[in-house]
Every structure is written in C-alpha cells, then in structure tokens.
Amino acid sequence: MYKKKIPIRTDCGLHVFKELLNGKWKLMLIYYISEEVKRPGALQKKIAVDRRVMNKQLDELVKYGFVDKFSFDTKIPKVEYQLTALGVSLLPLIISLEKWGENNRAVLEAALSEKQ
Amino acid sequence: MYKKKIPIRTDCGLHVFKELLNGKWKLMLIYYISEEVKRPGALQKKIAVDRRVMNKQLDELVKYGFVDKFSFDTKIPKVEYQLTALGVSLLPLIISLEKWGENNRAVLEAALSEKQ
DNA sequence: CCGTATCCGCCTTGATACTG
DNA sequence: CAGTATCAAGGCGGATACGG
Numbered sequence: 001m002y003k004k005k006i007p008i009r010t011d012c013g014l015h016v017f018k019e020l021l022n023g024k025w026k027l028m029l030i031y032y033i034s035e036e037v038k039r040p041g042a043l044q045k046k047i048a049v050d051r052r053v054m055n056k057q058l059d060e061l062v063k064y065g066f067v068d069k070f071s072f073d074t075k076i077p078k079v080e081y082q083l084t085a086l087g088v089s090l091l092p093l094i095i096s097l098e099k100w101g102e103n104n105r106a107v108l109e110a111a112l113s114e115k116q
Numbered sequence: 117m118y119k120k121k122i123p124i125r126t127d128c129g130l131h132v133f134k135e136l137l138n139g140k141w142k143l144m145l146i147y148y149i150s151e152e153v154k155r156p157g158a159l160q161k162k163i164a165v166d167r168r169v170m171n172k173q174l175d176e177l178v179k180y181g182f183v184d185k186f187s188f189d190t191k192i193p194k195v196e197y198q199l200t201a202l203g204v205s206l207l208p209l210i211i212s213l214e215k216w217g218e219n220n221r222a223v224l225e226a227a228l229s230e231k232q
Numbered sequence: 233c234c235g236t237a238t239c240c241g242c243c244t245t246g247a248t249a250c251t252g
Numbered sequence: 253c254a255g256t257a258t259c260a261a262g263g264c265g266g267a268t269a270c271g272g
Contacts, residue, residue: 003140004262005246006164008228013217014143014210016224024117024265027130040234048122050266055235064227077234077272086223093216094130096209101129107202108132111180112124118243118265140245157253166246171255193252193254235272244263251256 020064021090023057025049030087031094033067038080066090136180137206139173141165146203147210149183154196182206 003022009015021027025047032046044054058081061067066087072078101108117138125131137143141163148162160170174197177183182203188194217224 003245008224010221010225010228012144013214013219013221014147016217016221017213018140020220020224020227022117022264024119024134028128031130051234052236052267053265056264063230064223071234079234086220089216089220093209093212096212097133098129100205100209101132103129104136104202104205105126105129105132107180108124108136109126111136112126114179118241118263120242121266138244155253156255167254168247168256169245172244187254195254233272235270237268237270239268240266242262242264244261246261247259249257252254 020066023060025054026057026061026066027090027094027097029054029057029061030066030083030090031098033081033083034088034091038082040079040081043081061087136182139176141170142173142177142182143206143210143213145170145173145177146182146199146206147214149197149199150204150207154198156195156197159197177203 003019008019028047029043032043037043037046040051040054040058044051047054058067058069062069062081064086065084067081067083070080070082072080117134119135119138124135144163145159148159153159153162156167156170156174160167163170174183174185178185178197180202181200183197183199186196186198188196
C-alpha cells in the first residue's frame with residue numbers, strides 16, 4: 001500500500017490496522033501459524049509465495065510484535081514461528097474477514113469476469 | 117496492492133476481501149457514507165484525499181456493488197452516495213477493525229518511531 | 233532447510249491544472 | 253460543485269541465483 005506522501009494517520013483505527021498489516025500474505029501467515037503451521041517450509045507449501053517475500057512479511061510481523069521467531073541452530077537449520085498475544089488478538093478479525101469473503105466470493109468472481 | 121503476477125485466488129476469503137477492498141480509503145469511505153456523509157465535497161473534507169483518487173475508489177465501490185451513486189443534474193451539480201446491502205454488510209467488520217486499531221494504536225506509533 | 237542479494241515491472245497514490 | 257487528463261514517484265510483489 002502506498003503510504004509515504006501523506007503522513008501516516010495514527011488517529012484512525014482503520015489506518016493503524018492497515019499500516020501494520022498491509023502486505024498480501026500477512027493475515028494468511030498469522031492464520032496458518034495459529035493452526036500450528038509454524039515452519040517456513042510448511043508455510044510456503046500452504047501459500048505458494050516467494051521465499052523472500054514471505055520472509056519480509058514475517059520479519060515485519062516479528063518487528064511489530066505479532067509473532068515470535070525461534071531459530072534452532074542445528075546442523076539442519078530449523079525455524080519456528082509462534083503467535084504472540086497481539087497476534088492472537090487478530091484471530092477473531094481474521095476469521096470474520098475470511099467468512100465475509102467466503103460468503104461474498106461471487107462478487108469478486110463477477111468483478112473479475114467483468115474486467116475483460 | 118500488487119496483484120497481477122499471481123492469479124487472484126477466489127478460493128480464499130481473505131483474498132476476496134482484500135481484492136475487493138484494497139485501496140487506502142475504501143473502508144473509510146464506506147464508513148463515512150454510513151454516517152450520512154454522502155456527498156463528494158463532504159467526504160473530501162472528512163478525509164484529506166485527492167479528488168481523483170477518491171473518485172476512483174468510489175467508482176470501484178460502485179462497480180463492485182458496495183455503494184450506489186446518484187447524480188442530480190441540476191444547475192449546481194450534486195452527487196450523493198448511499199450504501200447498498202452489500203456495503204452495509206461490511207459495517208460490523210469495519211467497526212471491529214477500527215476498534216482493534218484504536219486499542220493497538222501504540223503498536224503502530226512504536227513501529228513508526230523505531231523506523232528512523 | 234533456510235536466508236538474502238539483485239533485478240524488474242507496474243500499480244497505486246498524489247499534485248496540478250483545466251472543463252462543464 | 254464535480255470530474256478528468258496528465259505527470260511523477262516509489263513501494264511492493266515476484267523471479268532467479270547463490271551462500272550458510
């Protein structure tokens with residue numbers, strides 16, 4: 001999301017949410033981590049996304065305090081993510097958005113076919 | 117939001133929501149229209165946004181069926197927007213997101229000051 | 233298995249100026 | 253009051269390849 005030219009408005013809850021959780025995959029990542037899909041490899045299998053992009057979004061989620069990252073420095077590298085309380089607080093919202101989307105999938109499909 | 121290289125996934129409710137309501141001001145526009153701020157001039161006063169950008173986002177909201185647009189072709193042009201049932205169905209979600217943002221404003225503020 | 237360095241395309245937002 | 257045409261900027265997602 002474009003955000004630099006106009007200063008970020010922390011006075012609006014909607015913008016707070018958008019600024020923190022912009023990014024195409026962030027909410028999905030949080031959702032999957034909540035479902036015990038905690039490792040990068042597994043997450044990548046769930047959502048077909050470029051590794052670099054996924055890592056960037058995960059890094060931001062860590063930075064903002066939505067998830068914690070645990071790196072095990074074993075011979076075969078191992079990484080696990082886990083939701084923080086802040087991350088957990090998003091789950092109800094994610095579920096609501098997901099449900100709304102499922103109920104209104106037809107709208108998007110109509111819009112897409114109409115675009116041609 | 118960048119969305120072209122990977123085909124849009126209508127199978128995921130979160131993406132349905134995101135695709136339909138990407139855009140920096142769409143949710144705010146819907147919210148203000150629900151509060152009887154229906155005219156372009158008034159909306160522009162509420163959110164300081166470029167007219168062209170606002171119109172584009174409103175056009176998409178119309179196209180996707182979230183709002184209806186009424187143009188009165190009087191001497192002094194007059195336009196009013198109104199939520200459709202689909203638009204109204206978003207209000208609970210918008211309220212939830214807004215509340216979450218208000219409750220967690222500090223997170224964004226911390227993130228912003230940290231960025232320097 | 234996991235991370236990152238580099239390169240690229242383009243979409244979105246925003247500013248300005250002008251017309252009906 | 254409302255709409256649009258044009259111009260500019262840069263952030264973001266994606267692909268590839270390489271290193272630990």
